[in-house]
Amino acid sequence: MIASSLTVKICGLRTEAAIDVAIAAGADAVGFVIAEGSPRFVDAETARRLIEHTAGRATTVLVTKGLSPEAAASAAYGCGVDVLQVHGFDRPQVERTLELFPRVWRATSVSAANFVGGLDSWGEELLLIDSPRAGSGERWDLGALHEQRPSGPWLLAGGLDPDNVAQAVAQAGPTGVDVSSGVESAPGVKDHALIERFVANARSTSRGSADRAETEPNSGKLSSNDDHHIPVARS
Numbered sequence: 103m104i105a106s107s108l109t110v111k112i113c114g115l116r117t118e119a120a121i122d123v124a125i126a127a128g129a130d131a132v133g134f135v136i137a138e139g140s141p142r143f144v145d146a147e148t149a150r151r152l153i154e155h156t157a158g159r160a161t162t163v164l165v166t167k168g169l170s171p172e173a174a175a176s177a178a179y180g181c182g183v184d185v186l187q188v189h190g191f192d193r194p195q196v197e198r199t200l201e202l203f204p205r206v207w208r209a210t211s212v213s214a215a216n217f218v219g220g221l222d223s224w225g226e227e228l229l230l231i232d233s234p235r236a237g238s239g240e241r242w243d244l245g246a247l248h249e250q251r252p253s254g255p256w257l258l259a260g261g262l263d264p265d266n267v268a269q270a271v272a273q274a275g276p277t278g279v280d281v282s283s284g285v286e287s288a289p290g291v292k293d294h295a296l297i298e299r300f301v302a303n304a305r306s307t308s309r310g311s312a313d314r315a316e317t318e319p320n321s322g323k324l325s326s327n328d329d330h331h332i333p334v335a336r337s
């Protein structure tokens with residue numbers, strides 16, 4: 103296990119080559135989407151094969167939406183993934199999932215200036231704060247974080263790309279970042295050069311928010327999570 107200063111997750115990977123590029127670039131986590139209708143959808147057997155290919159070089163994350171806790175946990179065990187990412191779950195569903203599978207990342211989004219389900223931990227390993235339309239490449243107003251802050255580690259997602267990730271990290275001060283559309287040449291098609299640029303640009307600013315927190319104690323709530331780290335499996 104290692105901890106890096108800023109956790110970087112590349113999501114929606116569908117090929118071994120893209121996984122290798124992401125890991126070589128320094129990604130901590132790679133995500134595989136089994137949500138029906140997504141342009142990044144992979145079936146259970148493909149997810150299992152890609153996770154096996156990753157082979158402990160990065161944390162593997164299974165992205166689910168619209169499944170019951172039982173079905174999501176069953177899929178996670180079936181493909182041998184490290185982490186189960188759940189979208190649209192209420193608190194009882196998250197707690198039920200945690201009874202079934204040990205590592206859960208809960209996705210939430212801003213709705214009418216409030217975060218769905220709130221930003222306090224329900225026992226999940228981390229919170230993913232995304233746009234309301236996950237995987238769409240849409241951004242959301244980071245200003246909402248001025249009033250509400252996650253109590254634990256959290257990933258920023260939603261419309262990030264190589265050109266905006268540095269500024270977003272500096273503004274929001276997340277534990278990590280998560281990207282899908284922003285490193286694609288077409289929906290579901292990962293661009294290897296964009297993956298490399300995204301990781302490099304995210305890493306180039308990973309100290310930015312921490313430095314700001316040290317030098318600008320009144321810079322507000324937006325830099326308070328730099329001491330949180332996600333456990334990352336690396337062999």
Ligand SMILES: O=C(O)c1ccccc1N[C@@H]1O[C@H](COP(=O)(O)O)[C@@H](O)[C@H]1O
Binds near residue numbers: 140167237239
């Ligand atoms: O990527 C998808 O298609 C997807 C489908 C269903 C649930 C979640 C999905 N992706 C998650 O959304 C974030 C942000 O995506 P984007 O960068 O704005 O395109 C992505 O990192 C996944 O965790």
